[in-house]
Amino acid sequence: MNTGKPVLLVEDDDLDAKTVARAFKELHVTNPLARAGNGEEALGWLRDEANGMPCVILLDLNLPVMSGLEFLQAAKEDERLRRIPVVVLTSSRLEADKLASFDLSVAGYMVKPVDYAQFVEVVRAINIYWTLSETPS
Amino acid sequence: MLKRRHKGKAREHETGLRAGRWRGYAVAVAGTAVAALVRWALGRAVGAIPPYITFYPAVLAAAVAGGTGAGILATILSAVAVDLLFIEPVGKLGPVTPADAVGLGLFIAINLAISIVGGRLRAAQHRTRRQAGARLAAIVENSEDAILSEGLDGAVTSWNPAAERLYGYRAEEIIGHPVTDIIPPERQAEHRAIMERLLRGERIVPYESVRVTRAGRRLDVVVTLSPLRDLAGRIVGASKIVRDITERKQAAGRQAALLGELAAVNRELNDFATIVSHDLKAPLRGVATLAKWVQSDYADKLDEEGRENLAEMVKRVGRMDRMIEDILAYSRLGRTEAKPESVALAELVAGVVRDLAPPAQVQIHIAPGLPVLCGEPVRLRQLFQNLIGNAIKYADKPQVEIHVGWADVGSFWEFRVSDNGPGIEARHFERIFKIFQTLAPKDKTDSTGVGLALVKRIVEQAGGRVWVESQMGNGSIFYFTWPKAEARREELAVPPASLPDREALCDARL
Numbered sequence: 202m203n204t205g206k207p208v209l210l211v212e213d214d215d216l217d218a219k220t221v222a223r224a225f226k227e228l229h230v231t232n233p234l235a236r237a238g239n240g241e242e243a244l245g246w247l248r249d250e251a252n253g254m255p256c257v258i259l260l261d262l263n264l265p266v267m268s269g270l271e272f273l274q275a276a277k278e279d280e281r282l283r284r285i286p287v288v289v290l291t292s293s294r295l296e297a298d299k300l301a302s303f304d305l306s307v308a309g310y311m312v313k314p315v316d317y318a319q320f321v322e323v324v325r326a327i328n329i330y331w332t333l334s335e336t337p338s
Numbered sequence: 339m340l341k342r343r344h345k346g347k348a349r350e351h352e353t354g355l356r357a358g359r360w361r362g363y364a365v366a367v368a369g370t371a372v373a374a375l376v377r378w379a380l381g382r383a384v385g386a387i388p389p390y391i392t393f394y395p396a397v398l399a400a401a402v403a404g405g406t407g408a409g410i411l412a413t414i415l416s417a418v419a420v421d422l423l424f425i426e427p428v429g430k431l432g433p434v435t436p437a438d439a440v441g442l443g444l445f446i447a448i449n450l451a452i453s454i455v456g457g458r459l460r461a462a463q464h465r466t467r468r469q470a471g472a473r474l475a476a477i478v479e480n481s482e483d484a485i486l487s488e489g490l491d492g493a494v495t496s497w498n499p500a501a502e503r504l505y506g507y508r509a510e511e512i513i514g515h516p517v518t519d520i521i522p523p524e525r526q527a528e529h530r531a532i533m534e535r536l537l538r539g540e541r542i543v544p545y546e547s548v549r550v551t552r553a554g555r556r557l558d559v560v561v562t563l564s565p566l567r568d569l570a571g572r573i574v575g576a577s578k579i580v581r582d583i584t585e586r587k588q589a590a591g592r593q594a595a596l597l598g599e600l601a602a603v604n605r606e607l608n609d610f611a612t613i614v615s616h617d618l619k620a621p622l623r624g625v626a627t628l629a630k631w632v633q634s635d636y637a638d639k640l641d642e643e644g645r646e647n648l649a650e651m652v653k654r655v656g657r658m659d660r661m662i663e664d665i666l667a668y669s670r671l672g673r674t675e676a677k678p679e680s681v682a683l684a685e686l687v688a689g690v691v692r693d694l695a696p697p698a699q700v701q702i703h704i705a706p707g708l709p710v711l712c713g714e715p716v717r718l719r720q721l722f723q724n725l726i727g728n729a730i731k732y733a734d735k736p737q738v739e740i741h742v743g744w745a746d747v748g749s750f751w752e753f754r755v756s757d758n759g760p761g762i763e764a765r766h767f768e769r770i771f772k773i774f775q776t777l778a779p780k781d782k783t784d785s786t787g788v789g790l791a792l793v794k795r796i797v798e799q800a801g802g803r804v805w806v807e808s809q810m811g812n813g814s815i816f817y818f819t820w821p822k823a824e825a826r827r828e829e830l831a832v833p834p835a836s837l838p839d840r841e842a843l844c845d846a847r848l
Contacts, residue, residue, distance in 0.1 A: 315623045315626045
């Protein structure tokens with residue numbers, strides 16, 4: 202993905218996180234993958250000056266402590282964070298979740314496939330898109 | 339109490355009659371005097387005229403006003419007056435000439451007849467009037483609705499037993515008191531406004547209002563208001579029929595509350611299915627992913643059986659994934675997000691067949707002229723996809739013939755999808771429409787048993803019906819009905835919210 206900046210994965214499920222990491226490896230994505238277990242941790246990570254700004258945030262919606270939508274709300278209100286593209290990566294196909302996400306200006310909405318091979322395809326699509334798409338530096 | 343009232347009424351009536359009789363005697367005396375005066379004046383002015391002529395009207399008037407007795411009195415008084423004043427010799431009683439005697443006799447006879455007939459007439463008239471009054475009184479007395487009246491000053495002037503029961507005031511307690519005693523403060527203005535309109539001569543449509551009983555209980559009522567007029571037609575008050583609809587209102591309220599609860603439970607159930615399905619998916623994805631990783635990472639470390647078992651596991655996971663997807667699809671039907679629109683079935687069914695991509699030995703015949711329906715395209719597609727898809731999936735003949743037909747059956751369209759497949763035993767006709775029911779062993783079929791349940795739910799939500807006819811070995815015919823647009827619109831007019839645009843979507847062309 203763009204510029205080798207880190208990718209922030211907000212995901213509470215270790216196996217799902219591992220799946221994304223494995224897909225990165227298989228697709229030779231070299232960006233470092235940072236992980237936060239919920240929305241609050243993600244905000245903490247983003248506001249920590251020691252961490253560079255990520256090029257993309259991969260966000261699960263169903264999270265403990267602070268849900269994905271709550272995180273989006275907070276991120277879009279934050280001057281520094283609002284331009285970071287967020288791609289929702291969730292198991293929810295609910296129309297309500299899609300509407301709420303796009304109302305909060307997500308850059309994409311991907312449903313996690315059950316099949317691993319398809320999962321890899323989803324990550325591949327995200328990678329290709331954010332390799333080609335220009336983002337503000 | 340009723341009896342006492344009736345007796346009271348009868349007594350009242352008798353006094354009325356007696357008063358009438360005294361009035362009759364007075365009329366007899368006065369009438370005779372006037373007749374004598376007129377006769378005298380006429381005699382002076384015109385000269386010789388028959389002596390009795392002016393007395394007939396006096397007797398008639400007395401008989402009509404006071405009955406037979408008054409008539410007879412008037413007859414006697416008139417006879418005496420004529421004999422004394424107008425027959426020679428004046429001032430002396432008793433006729434002298436035979437002609438006068440006959441004249442007097444005739445006069446008395448005719449007037450007796452007039453008296454009797456007049457009296458009878460009067461009695462009959464009284465009887466009719468009394469009967470009509472009694473009938474009206476009985477209606478008011480026995481009415482289940484409160485009937486009361488009020489004068490222009492707002493005081494109660496009548497109050498029937500139902501009003502006593504409804505409000506808890508006895509007639510003698512409330513008559514003469516302001517009617518506003520039974521109207522709660524917030525309805526006083528309404529009452530004033532309506533009375534003003536009534537006095538202006540407006541017709542008042544029965545209206546719903548609130549009343550309050552002596553014990554302070556509030557009642558929901560319907561009031562039917564009509565003006566009371568005097569003989570000259572002036573409005574002198576208002577009569578009210580008040581029906582207690584408290585029970586009906588409460589029942590309606592309870593029903594609405596129950597319906598609301600039902601809708602809420604239904605929604606919850608749907609949400610529950612959706613949430614559970616999503617929560618089931620997460621661990622399932624884990625299992626699937628791990629199985630795939632073991633398959634790829636440890637392929638060389640596993641023996642043949644291990645690899646087979648793993649492959650079997652992946653297959654089962656796939657099946658569970660499909661089931662969860664199907665539950666989701668099924669529960670999504672409970673939501674009312676999608677809006678019905680005009681759907682050209684000919685196009686839709688052709689599209690379904692294209693998507694199903696049937697193998698070469700399958701012939702699908704679609705009857706021409708498929709109608710345009712009011713429905714949600716996604717669901718109609720699911721409907722035909724499942725029915726035609728099943729016919730393809732379960733086909734067991736080398737040449738598969740599938741027919742899609744339709745018929746106009748009044749306010750519904752009827753559709754059928756028939757095949758020449760294996761057929762279904764009659765004892766399974768019910769079972770196949772239930773969710774997760776299949777007739778093949780689970781590991782031998784891709785089917786999750788949701789397809790026909792979905793079909794049933796889609797059809798029934800639209801207000802139609804679905805059924806199957808089949809003979810083993812001869813194939814099956816699945817039928818379903820779908821309300822025509824007009825019927826659908828009527829049905830849609832019942833549930834709440836967002837309906838105007840629904841109606842607009844299925845426009846009058848249908």
